[in-house]
Amino acid sequence: MKQVKKQTAVVTGGAQGIGRAVVERLAAMDIRMAIWDIDIDLARATAAATGADAVACEVDIADWDSVEAAAEATLEQFETIEILVNSAGVAGSNNPLADYPIDEFRKITEVNLLGTFHVNRAVVPTMMKQNYGRIVNIASVAGKEGNPNASAYSASKAGVIALTKSLGKELADQNIAVNCVTPAAARTRIFSQMKQEHIDYMLSKIPRGRFLEVSEAAAMIAWLCSEENSFTTGASFDLSGGRATY
Template identity: 70%
Template sequence: MNDFQDRKAVVTGGAQGIGFAVARKLTEQGAQVALWDRDETLANEAAVALGANAMAVAVDIADWTSVEKATAFTLDRFKNVDILVNSAGIAGANAPLVDYPVEEFQRITQINLLGTFHVNRALVASMIANDYGRIVNIASIAGKEGNPNASAYSASKAGVIGLTKSLGKELADKNIAVNCVTPAAARTRIFDQMSQEHIDYMLAKIPRGRFLELDEAAAMICWLCSEQNSFTTGSVFDLSGGRATY
């Protein structure tokens, strides 16, 4: 068990999927959590389910102004943020690059990569001021290997890996750890955005022969968010079921 008593956390995409699983573990272990999500109704429902230590904040991470407003609101309530988990993201359409809609590529990049940059940029200052922070950015195995017919998603998640390594080095002389995880697919609502052919492809590539469980992802992410993770930073942690462990 990790001790998160009195820690303040922001979890983007916290209304569902991996984000919600992480938020649940954090609140169970004493943290106060702000669920940043574009779906305000779902975020409010999730906050109610998690209890008094959770609150919902409506935000579009692709929009810098929206992130600034969410940051101001959260800091007004929490005073500081100790933990940031960036779980918000989309899969987008599946298509060969030669046919890939330009607008769709831009949309996926704006949410997955630019959105991650926005949230990191907005909250790092609070961590520097308090000489403490734990950041976990959710990338993807696609960011390591590249999935066919998913160039936008693969490229955006590769960018998240690069951003994490860069920020980890920038903050290495401070008590702030910045890491990312590269999950294989987990059965969440993101599957609704994918073709069955693409889902079958992803499953076939996992040596474990099954998809990732949300609690498995949350367990690793929460350790990375804990005080126990006092040395490792700028690193990539595999959650791919053996698909790519480098």
């Protein structure tokens, strides 16, 4: 995939999981990396492993001031931001809605949905000024179909899909593509937040009979971030192994 000039990518949650796989894939395309993650030690280790053109920023995407400061620091370092991949998120515990802890529901929504808004809000003005940008928000197949005992996660990811579609339409007259991916579960550290019965349930719903590999997610996301993706915007791309029905 061609890149006309040296570009800068922001990857939230880039220290591990799908985010790290995206960091490695984009770095191999000679793209400068700003890794935004709440785990700064792990983010620094990932940046060091990625190469000289990678920096780490400690960011809590649920906190607007934290996100705004990271955007300013990234622009000071690299001057431009052409790519945003918002991979940071939390799964939360598994409980029926009637028993779901109210504070935890709020926290999951603040990270997954409000956090997505914060990150997009911080980066979009720069992309508008340069009339170029590629944004990929990581949603989930749970946002399309809803997983039982995961109402907070499912609802927050459904919101990410809708936010992506809305923003894609807002920016459709500019050279800014805004898309999301809806992956089935990948075996990452987020599994530690789930009950084994919920993990088994998710696996049972995947026709391919296995979990998503993070490298498979990174391959699709890398194309969505490229200049070759010059037409598609406001869309949802499945990585569900055949689970998604629409």
